[in-house]
Amino acid sequence: MTPLIPLTRDLVLIGGGHAHALLLRRWGMNPLPGVRLTLIDPGPLTAYSGMLPGFVAGHYDAATPQIDLVRLARFAGARLILGRASHLDPVAGEVTVGDRRVGFDAASLDIGVTSEMPGLPGFAEHGVPAKPLGRLARDWAVFRAGEGPARVAVIGGGVAGAELVMAAAHGLRHREARVTLIEKDRVLGAVSDSARALVLERMERLGIEVIEGAGVARVAADRVTLDDGRKVVSDFSIGAAGARPQGWLAQSGLVLTEGFVEIGPTLQSSAPQVFATGDCAHMEFDPRPKAGVYAVRQAPVLFDNLRAALSGGRMRDYRPQKDYLKLVSLGGKSAMAEKWGRAVAHPALWLWKDRIDRRFMQKLSDLPEMGNARLPDPVAEGVREALGDKPMCGGCGAKVGRGALREALAGLPAQSRADVVALPGDDAGLIVTGGARQVISTDHLRAMVEDPDLMTRIAAIHALGDIWAMAARPQAATVSLILPRMSAEMQRRTMAEIMRAAREVLDAAGAHLLGGHSSLGSELTVGFTVTGLCEREPVTLGGARPGAALILTKPIGSGTIMAAEMARSAPGPVVARAWEAMVQPQGRASEILAGAQAMTDVTGFGLAGHLSGICEASGCGAELRVAEVPLMEGALELAEAGTRSTLFADNMAGAGAVVIGAGGARTDLMFDPQTAGGLLAAVDAADAERLLAELRAAGYPAALVGQMVEEPGLRLV
Template sequence: MMQPAPELTRDIVLVGGGHAHALVLRKWGMALLPTARLTLINPGPTAPYSGMLPGHVAGHYPRAALEIDLVRLARFAGARLILGRATALDPEARAITVGDRRIHYDIASIDVGVTSEMPDLLGFAAHAVPAKPLEGLSRRWAAFLDAAEAGRAAPRAAVIGGGVAGLELAMAMAHALRARGCAAEVTVIEAAPELPAPGAAGRRLAAALARQGVTLRLGAPAAEVLEDGVRLASGETVPAAFVAGAAGARPQPWLAETGLPTEQGALRVGPDLRVEGRDDLFAAGDCAHLSHAPRPKAGVYAVRAAPVLHDNLRAAATGARLRPYRPQRDYLKLISLGEKSALAEKGGLAVESPLLWRLKDRIDRGFMEKLRDLPAMTPAPAPDAQEPAEPLCAGCGSKLAPAALAGATAGLPAPARADVLSVPGDDAAVLRVGEARQVLTTDHLRAFTEDPARLARIAALHAMGDIWAMGARPQAALATVILPRMRPALQRRTLEEILEAASDTLRAAGAELAGGHSTMGGETTLGFTVTGLLDGDPVTLAGARPGDALILTRPIGSGTLLAAEMRLKARGEEIATLLETMETPQGAAAERLRGAHAMTDVTGFGLAGHLMAICTASGVAAEIDPEALPLYPGALRLAEAGVRSTIWAENRAHAPVTGAEGARGALLHDPQTAGGFLAALPEAAAAHLLPELAQAGVPAHRIGRVTAGPPAIACRPGAAD
C-alpha cells in the first residue's frame, strides 16, 4: 500500500540567493526535510559569484562562468522559487513583501548581500553603475567595452572607491581595455589620503596599479558624477566614459526599516546566526553582523557559515538543538591584479605570482562546480519494470494521449438541447442563453512551478485561451484547487496567494473569479472553468481556406523546457524567460485576430496536433516552414539533446508531419502550456496584421500556409514566404 505524503507543517523562507543560501539549497537537496516547505526569494533566476567578478571584467571568464543557477538549485532542493525583489519584512506578522505580494514564513533567513549604490552622490544614479549588485555592472561593462573597441566611446573609466574591491576592478578594467586594443585610461578615486591595505600588501598593490597604468587619486572625494567624468570636491574633473562605484558597500536599506537590531544597516546575529531577539529569523553573508565575533565583509565567511545555517534551519524546524558558528580570525586573501596574476596576503605577509592566480582560479572554479555538479535525481522504478520510469511531466505535458481522448469522445451523442450548440473539435462549448451566446471551457494544470501565485496566473491565462481563441470575451471563472497535505495555516497561505493572483489576472481580462472547489491530493493541481461572451459568430476550427496564411503568436518549446527543468538540464534564465512569457495575457492578440477564418490556442497536442485539428475540421491541408517557427530560448538545444515531454510520442503518432526532421521537426509535437494562437487568415490580412501585432507587443510569426487537399501537414522550406 502506498504511504501518503507527509503533511507540510512549516514554511522556511530563504530571502536572497547569496553564497550561504546557495550552499544551503545544495545541502538541503541531499537530505530533504519532508515536513517543511522551503522557499527561495530572489530578484532573478541566477546569482553572481563575486569572487570571479574581477576575472570576468578583465575578460578571463564569460558571464555564464560566475552565474549560480538558482532555478536548478531550487529544483534540486525541492524548493519553490519566487522571482522578485524583497523590499520589506514584518517580523511580527512573519511576512516578507515581494512586489505586491506578502510571503509568510514560520522560519526565515536573510542573505541579500550589499549594494554599492551611492544615492547621496550627485549624478551617480544617472551616470554611474554600482559594483554590487553585479548584474548591472556586468551588462553595462560589456556594452562599454564594445563601444570603446569600435571607437564609439573613449576608453576612459573611473572607479570610485580605493578599497581592495575597487582596486581589483580598476586593474581588471585596464587589462580588458588594452586586450581590446584600446589606449586605456583608468582612474581610482579615493577620499582617504592613503590606501586601506596596510604594509607590504599596500606597497605591492600600488606597484601593480602602476604596472597596469591605473592612476590613483588619493585624498580626492568625489562630488558629482557627470556624463563624461567625475567632478572632485576640489573642482577638478576626472574624464571618464564609464564610472563604477565601489565605495561604502552597505546592506539593503530596507533591512534598517524592519525594526530589527542592526549594526551600520546589517542585521545583528548571535553565535547560532539567529537575529538578536528572534527565534524564527536568521541572517548570513554581508547583510549580517556577527555580534559575537565581528569580521570584515568577505565571501569566505558566508561560505563557512553555510553548513551551520543549514543545520540550524533544520533544527529550528524540528525542535533540535542549534549549534554555534565560530569564524576563523583571519583568512588567505587572494587579490586579482588584472592580468592572470594574483597577490596573496595573510597575517601581514604578501606574495605576488601568476601561480597564485592559478590557485585562485582553481578555488573559484571549484566553488562553482560544487553548485553545478548536483547528484543525479534518480526516478522511482516503474511497476513491473526493470528501468526507472521517466518523471511525469507537468503542465500540458501530462495530458492524456490524443488518440485515446479522440477515441473516447467519438461516441458521445450530439447535444439534444437546442441551446447547446455543437462545435466539432473545439475545446469550448457554445451555449445560447436567451439572445446571447456564451462560450464555456475548462482546463487544469499539474504544477510545473512551486510558486502558487505564478502558477495561478498562468493557469488562468491558459484556461482563457479557449475563450479568446473562439473570439469571445472572458466573463467569469470557477477555480479547482488541489493541494498536497499541509496544516491549515499553510493551506490558508497558499490559497490566499492562488486566489489573489487568479482574481487579479481574470479581472484584468474582464472576468471575475466567482468561486470554486478545493480538496487535498497527492500534488498541486490548479484549474479553471471559464465562461465568455460572444458578440458575433464564434471563430472555430472549421473555416480555413487554401491560400490562407498561418500565423503563430507565441514561441513553441515550453514542454521541452519544462521537461528539462524537471531533470536539472535547463538553464535558469531560459526558464525565467519561459515563465514570463507564459504569464503574459493574450487578450490583445485575440482581439486583433477575431476576423480569422479559423483559430485555436496551441496547447497539449502541440503545434502539429492543433494544426491537424484545423485541417480536419476545415477539409484542407497545410505546409509549415520549419525555419520560420519561433522557438523559446534553449528549446532547440534541449530538443537536439533528446529531451522530450511525456506526451510527445503520442502527439507525433496522432499528427504526423511529412518532412519533419531533426530538432525543429520534433518541436512540432511538443506540448505547449499557455501557448500562443494559431490562426488561418487571408494573405492580405496577415500582411496587415503582423506589424500591428508587433506594435501591440505580440511577436507573431507567419509560419506557413493552408493548401488544398485532404487533411495533412508537410514541412516545406519557404512555406512562410
C-alpha cells in the same frame, strides 16, 4: 505503502547569496520532511563575487561566475520566487515581494549589501554599482566588446575597487584604455602597508591613474567630476565605494547595527525565527569585516540551525576565524596573498585562487544525482515501461495523448439540447440563451513549477486561451484546486496566494472569479472553468480557406524547456523567459484577430497537432514553414541536445497525416506540447501584414508561419 508526509512548516530564504546557495545544495541532499522551502531572489542567476574580477579581466566568460538559482532550487525541491524583497514582518511571519506577501515559520536573510553610489548626482543614470553584482556583469560584457578608446573610472579604493580597476585595465588592453581609480581617503587603507605597496606598484605597471583624497561631486555619461572641480574622462564608471545595508531592513523591526542585522552565535537575529548571514549580517558577538569567506563558512551552521528551528532540535554556534588568507587578483593571471600583515604576489597564487573558485562553482553546478525511489519487486507487467526513464512533465506535457482522448470522445452520444452547440474539435462549447452566445471551457494543469502564485497565473492564462481563441470576451470563472497535503496554516497561506493571483489575471482579462472547489492530494493541480461572451458568431477551427495566411502570436518551445528544467539541464535565464512568455495574456491579440477565418490556441498537442485540427475541421490542408516559426530562447539548443517532453511521442502519432520535409530538432519542436501558448489564426492573406503589424505594436512577438492550401493534410516545409 509509505505514508505521504504533509507539509507543516514554511522556510523562506531571502536572497541567493553564497551561504544560501550552499544551503540549497545541502538541502537537496538531505531535506527535512514536512518543510516547504522557498527561495526569493530578483533574478535566475546570481554572480559569485570571487570570480567577478576575473570576468572583468577577460579570464572567464560571462557564464563562469554565475550561480544558476533555477537549477539549485529544482535540486533542493524549493519553489523559486523571482522578485525583490522589500519588507519583512517577523511578527506576522511574512516577507513582501512586490505586492505579494509570502508567509514563513522560519526565514533567513542573505541579501548582501548595496551601494551608496545611487545617491551621488548622476550616478543612477550613468554609473554602474559593483554591488549587487548582476548589472556590472551584464553591462561590462557589452562595454568590453566595443571598439575604440576605452575610458573607465572606478570610484572607491578598497580591496574590491582595487581588484576591479586592475581587472579593467587588463581586460581593456586590446583597446586604447585610460583607467582611473578615485578614492576620497587613502587607497587600500584597511590592508597592511606591504600589501598596499605591492598593489600600488602593480597599478602603476598597468598604467592606472590613482587619485587619492578627492571626493566625487557628479557622474556624467563621459566624465566624473571631483569635488575640487577636476574632471576624469570616463565612459564606464563603476561605483565600488560606500557599501551599505539594504534600506528596507530598517523597517523590519529587527535589531540593527548601523543598518546591518545583528546576529548571535547561532546566526539568529533579535527575532529567533529570523536568521541572517553574509554581508547583510553583523556578528555582534564577535565583529568581523565584510568578507565572503565568513558567509561560506556560516553555511553549514545555518543549515543545521534552520533544521533545528523547524524540528525542535538543538542549535550549534558559529565561531569565526580570527583572520583569513586574502587572495587578491592583480589584473593579469597573478594574485597577491595577504595574512597576518604579510603580503606576497606570484602567478602561482592566481592559479591557486582560480582552483579554489572553480571548485566552489563546481560544487554548485555539478549537482549529484540523488536517484529515484526504488520500485518494489515484483511489480505488475508494464509498470517500468509506463514510468519511463524520466519524470513525467507538468503543465500540458502531462496531458492524455490525443489518440486516447479522441477514442474516448468518439464513444459519446450525440448531444440533444437545442441551446447547447458542440463545436467539433474545439475545446470550448457554445451555449445559446435568449440570443446571447456564451462559450464555456475547462482546463487544469499538473504543476510544473513549485510556486503556486506563478503556477496559478500560467493555469489561468492557459484556461482563458480557449475563450480568446473563439474571439470571445472572458466573462466568469471558477477555480478547481488540489493542494498537496499540508497543515491548516499552510493551506491558508497557499490559498491566499493562489486566489490573489487568480483574481489579478482574471480581473485584467475582464472575467469575474465566482469561487471554486478545493481538495487535498499528492501534488498541486490548478484548473479553471471559464466562460466568455461572443458579440457575433464565435471563431472556430472550421472556416479556414485555401490561401489564408497563418499567424502565430507566441513563440513555441515551452514543453522542451520545462522538461529540461525538471532534469536541471535548462539554463536559469531560459526558464525565466519561458515563464514570462507563458503568463503573457492573449486578450488584445484575440481582439485584433477577431475577424479570422479559423483560430485555435496552441497548447498540449503542439503547433502541428493544433494546425492539423484546423485542417480537419476546415476540410483543407496547410503548409507550415518550420524555419519561420518563432522559438523560445534556448528551446532549439535543448531539442538538439535530445530533450523531449513526455507527450512528444503521442503528439507525433496524434497529429495525423503529416508530411515532413527536412527533419531535425527544429521540426520536432512543431510537436512540442505548449502550456499557455499563443493563438494560431488563419486570416485573409490581404489582411495578414496589417494584422501582424498591429500584433507587434501591441507587444506580441507574432509571425507569419504558413498558409492554408487546397490539398488535405499538413506539410512541414
